[in-house]
Amino acid sequence: MSASANLWAEVVIAALLLLSGLLVLLAAMGLWRLPDFFSRMHAPALASTLAAWSVTLAFIVYFSVREGSLALHAWLVIIVLAITAPVSAMVLARVGLFRGRRAGADLPAPLSGPPAEGKHAASRPASGIK
Secondary structure: OOHHHHHHHHHHHHHHHHHHHHHHHHHHHHHHHHOHHHHHHHHHHHHHHHHHHHHHHHHHHHHHHHHHHOOOOOHHHHHHHHHHHHHHHHHHHHHHHHHHHHHHHOOOOOOOOOOOOOHHHHHHHHHOOO
């Protein structure tokens, strides 16, 4: 491969890695500046996901130029991240709501609350099954 193609690949890789670093710095600033747990959870989730995409694209460009063919094995990292990041964010949010409710914070009521007064779970009809 020619020297100018390698130079362009290095410029693209460097730009993607710098973008990733800036996004992680932005996520850290979000953790530092935002007022509550749920806001702090939101900023790093978005910024770090974009940073991971940027690093993965830099990885693909680097190994594609180095090997001379398209290297897509890095997509496995993004697929796993795309599956696990929302699940872990949901679990953290539920834990935050649970702990906030136990501490008496002013949070929305649970969707599946206790039964209404005078009605017990045993006396309620099953949902559509007779």
